[in-house]
Amino acid sequence: MEMTPAEKVVAEESPPTLKLRFNEPIEQDLATVTIYDWNAKPVFTGNPDAGGPERSPLLEFTLPELIQGTYTVQWNVVSLDGHPVSGSYAFAVGEPTAGGAKSVAGAGENAGPLIAARTIVEGLILLGAGLFWFGWLAERRHFPSLDTTFKKGRRVGAAALLLGTIVELATYGTALPPGLMKTVFNGRWDLLIQFPFILMLFAQLFVLIMLLIPGMMRGWYLFMWLLLAVIPAFGGHVWGLENSTLALIPRIIHQLSIAFWLGALAYVILLVIWQRKQDKDILWKEFRPFFVTKMMIASGLVIVSGFIMVFLQTGWTAVITDWMGWSTLLLIKIILTILMLCLALFQTLRWRKREKFTTSRVIRVEWIVGLVVIVIGVWMSQTAYPTAVKSYEDTLADGQAKAAVYIDKLKTGDQKMTIEIPEVNGEQPEEVTVAISMPDHGMKDGPFTAEKAESGDYGVVLPFSMSGTWRLDIIAKYPGGDQKEWTDGDIFVTGDGNH
Known part of the structure; x- marks a missing residue:
């Protein structure tokens, strides 16, 4: 500033x-x-x-x-x-040097490598979790288990996840301030709280190590895969929202639903390949209702949780009126999800008609489209999104005296506030001042003197310098020494193009 x-x-x-x-x-x-x-x-x-x-x-x-x-x-x-x-x-x-340095490299960070690393790792995690869970459910219904259809490649996948998580840490680390880890190891462990993405990666690495412990009960691995699929939900925009805890719920459901959808598609692909190699018959007529029911639930949860996520994060009006790159990615994600649903409907109807699964190429296309949706989701989590700007209108009370307060836009920057101040003992206030603060961050500004307008209301411009929860204090001083104070400590101000 x-x-x-x-x-x-x-x-x-x-x-x-x-x-x-x-x-x-x-x-x-x-x-x-x-x-x-x-x-x-x-x-x-x-x-x-x-x-x-x-x-x-x-x-x-x-x-x-x-x-x-x-x-x-x-x-x-x-x-x-x-x-x-x-x-x-x-x-x-003294005097400027001719040809002097105007700028130096490094004024911005390149998010490309991090997006690539996150896409590969999170895609494999969601795919692995969904495949493991769906395979377990299929096995309980006496359909071929994963051990039967997918024996090879597990160790390679596990090694790729471990290596990918380390690459994520290294890639993110290049954007961090020099000497951060040295400062942390010197006793400032509290600094890690400022980096939710680092905590997410450490949790991911820990659960991966737990997943690789051999000889555990099936329930152990089911739980570890569940944790792995949930963890990426904690590494996006959620911490910049007004109610992070509430916003986490649809994100977790979204992650798990996408994982199950992709895992089920992968299971069918593996089942078709296994059938051809082993030359064995599969009771596709019995498998269809089991598969279709699970897919309907998963796809329905993906759509519902996705709509709720957008509503909590930005609002559909803001997505359209403040169109930006994030909005374009969202539109592409919606189109691809509709394409997946159309492909699923086509396959289901054909499956029902022929009583045999004959659309192996189509299901591969649906599966690939699902992976592209994951890529877009990761990209969106690294991209600024349009913020839904709300107005503020409330009546604050100090005893019997009530003040009506209105702010047109609760967003960062200079915002005008209008106050309707009551009379006390038939007298108008001599002076009205307003102060704003963020107690959690030790920030405060003001007091600012509110000017009386011809309408009788008082107006003042408040400089909201950052997004977050602000406290508002209005003080009116009346003739004779009377003073009234109105306070609201829960005013959430949004940023402009949050990351």
Whole structure:
């Protein structure tokens, strides 16, 4: 939000300190600054000065003596929701250096490798979980078990999952601040809470190791696969939503339903291959109602949970009115899901008519489309989404005195608030002030003086600098020393293009 020295400023003398002010508290141990001279040579690298609070929106760095020339500042911090954020700007001392460094590399992160790693690993996890669970249900109905239809490739799949999870950690680690793990191992274990994705990957790695323990009961492996399919639900946008716990429920159902859908398709493909190789007959007429019932439940849950997820995360109106890349991905995902349903209906009707499964190529296409849906889902979890902006209208009470408050848009930025203030003993207030704060993050702003309009209401512009839950305090001072105070500590402000 603010830098000292400011961008493009030419200071007469070497500045003793560098100050960076952000719109939210920054973890000091995860903030670094590097200053480059006009030859792109680093002349200073360090963390904020010690002695301040662990989290503060203001970072201050003591600088060495800087000679005349142009300098580029590159800063790296971590936001409250665990996203690494970086940027750079230039200033000069004395006179600008001709051809001085304008910027340095690394101002943005490339999400491509992480999306690829997540897609492969999460796709294999969902596929493996669904296949294991459906195979178990099929075995209980005396259909061929997985041990019969799929003997090879299990160890390769397990090794790929372990290796893929490690690659996910390594890929994500390249975007994290330098020295993060060293700081954590030096005693700041609480910092890991700021990185939900890291915690998710560690949990995933642990459950994978538990899954590979040989000789356990069948229930152990069923439970481990269930956990593996659920864990990816904790690594997306869910932590930036107003009610994360509520938002997790449809996400978990969505994950499990997709896993079961893909696993059932994979089981049928394996069953067809096994039948051809072994030249054995399968009671397809008996298998059809068992398979179709499970698929109807799974596909229905995918659709219902998907609609609920969009409603909780952004809202269908926002998806359309604030169209962006995330909206396009959602549209493609919906189209592909409808395509899968059409293919499933075609196969079911043909299966019922012929009393024998004869659409092995079609089911492979449906299965591949399902994998593409997973790719899109992972991509969406790494992409900014349109936020549903709500208005705020409430009546707050202080004893018998009630104040009507209205804010048109609860989103980050400057937002105008209108207040209808009551009279006390027939008197209008002499002064109305408003303060806003985020107690959980130690942030506060104001008080701001509200101006009286011709309508008799009071208006004030509030600078909501970040998304999250805010506290609102309105104080009205009346003649004679009377004072009324209205408070609301649960105002959720959305971000603009959340990640």
